[in-house]
Amino acid sequence: MNAVPVVELRNLDLIYVTDREAVLALEGLDLSVYSGELISLVGPSGCGKTTLLSVIAGLIRPSRGQVLLHGKPVSGPSPEVGYMLQQDYLFPWRSILDNALLGLELTGRLDDRSREGVLELLNGLGLENTADKYPHQLSGGMRQRVALVRTLATNPDLLLLDEPFSALDYQIKLQLEDLVVDTLRQRGKTGVLVTHDLSEAIAVSDRVIVLEARPGRIRSMYQIPEHIRKAQPFYAREETGFNELFHEIWRDLESQEERGNRN
C-alpha cells in the first residue's frame, strides 16, 4: 500500500456545543484511508457518521487532533474532496447541466473544456439528452446520478458518500451501487461511504468500520475478503462468506445496542 494515506485522522476529538450543553460527539478517532480504497462507516444512529464526513470535508473543525489530506492538515473545504449527500439536492431552478457545473463554477474552473468534460460525464452515466431538462423532470435515480456527476465534475480524488442510496427504491439503489463502485474504481478514486445498510457496506467496500455511539468511537474494523471485494456489489451478496460476515458484524452492532439499552 501507498506510504501516505489519502485521509488520515489522528486522535481526533469533536465537541458539539449547544446552548444547553456540550457533548462529546467523536472521541479518539485514528483512521487511515489509502489511495483507491473504498471504506464504509456503519453504526447506530448518533454515532457521528455524518459529522465525521463533515469533519473530513473541512466543513467542521475538529476540537482536538488532526485531519490530514495527502499528509497536509485540512483547513477548509477543498476541491480535492467531493461530497455526496443523502438526497440529490439539485437546485430546482437550474437545468441539469447547470446543476452539474455548479462545482466548477464555484471553484472558478468553468470553461469550454471542463463543460465538455461534464457533458461526457453525463453521457457516461446514462444521462444522455437530459442536459437541458430540469430536476423535476427526472426520476429519483437519475437525479442522484446527476448529483454524482456534479460531485465528480471537479475531479476530486476523495469522495465522501453520505448515505447516497438511502432515499432510493431498492432496485434503483442496487443499480446505483454498481454504478458508483464501477465509476470510483475506473477512475482510481478513494471513497468513504456512510451507510446504515450493513449488506450494502459489505458488498460495496474494501473495509467496514463499525462505530460506537455517544461518544462516537471506532469499535472494530473488518477487512472484506478478496473475492467479495472483486465482485460487483449486486453479485457480492451471493458470494460465499458474505452471509457469515454479515452475521458477524451484525452481532457486533447488536451487542452494542444491548449495552446501550442497559445504560
Next chain:
Amino acid sequence: MNSMPVSGEESDRKLWIKEKWLQHRKRKKRMARQVLATQLLLLLSLIGLWELAGRLRWIDVLIFSYPSKVGAQIVKDIVTGELWPHLFMTVGETAVGFLLGTLVGTLIAVLIWWSPFLSKVLDPYMVVFNSMPKVALGPIFIVLFGAGFTAIVVTTLSITVIVTTLVVYNSFNEVDSNLIKVIRTFGGNRRDVFVKAILPASFPAIVSTLKVNVGMSWVGVIVGEFLVAKIGLGYLIVYGFQVFNFTLVLSSLVIIAVVATAMYQMVVYVERKLLKER
C-alpha cells in the same frame, strides 16, 4: 393481450377516450359560464336595487346617492379632464411606494441575513415597529417631509417595508440547509451561498410579497392623502365628505376599486411571467 388488437377495436377505444375528454371539457365550460352569469346577475341586480332605492327615496339620496348619479359624475370628471390629475397623482404615489417598499424591504432583509449580529440587534426594534399602527406616524412624516408627495410615499413605505423585510428574511431562513451545504462542500463562501442558493430559492417569496405590497400601498397612499393632500383620489373622498357631496365620494371609491384591481392584476401577470421561466 396475446394477439395484436384488431384495428377496429383500437380506434373504438380511442374514440371512447376522446369522447370522455370532450364530456369533461364541456362540463367545465358549462360551469365557468354559469359562474360568470351568476356574477353578472348579482352585480346588475345590486346596482339596479340601489338605483331603485335611490329613485323611490327608500334611502337618503344625500348620503347614499345612486348609480346613475355616480356614473354621471365619473363621466363628467373624465370629460372635463378634472379626474386625471387626481388619478395620476394617486397612482404615481402608489407605484413609487410599492416599488420602493419592495426594494428597500428586500435590501434590509439581505442586510440582516448577512449579519446575524445585526439581525439580533434589530430584532426588538422590528417587533415594536411591526406591531405599531404605522399610520399613527403620519403627522410626524408630514412635519418632516412637508405636506405632499414625499410624506405620502413615506407613510406608504412605513407600511410596506417592514412586512417585506419580515417575509423575505423568513424565506431566506427557510432555504433547505442542504442546498447551502452543497455550496459549502465546493468551497463556496457566504456570498456564493447567497447568490447561488438563498436568493434564487427565495425568489418566489419575494415576488409574492409584490402582491401583498400592492394592497398595502393603496392603504398607505389613501390614508396619507386623507391627512395632507390637496390632490389625489383620497383627497377627493375627504373633500366630498366635507362639502357633503357623497356622489363625489362614491365615484372616487368606484375609481379606486377599478384602478386598484387593474394594478393588482398587473402584478399577478408579472408574477406569473417571472415564475414561469423557472
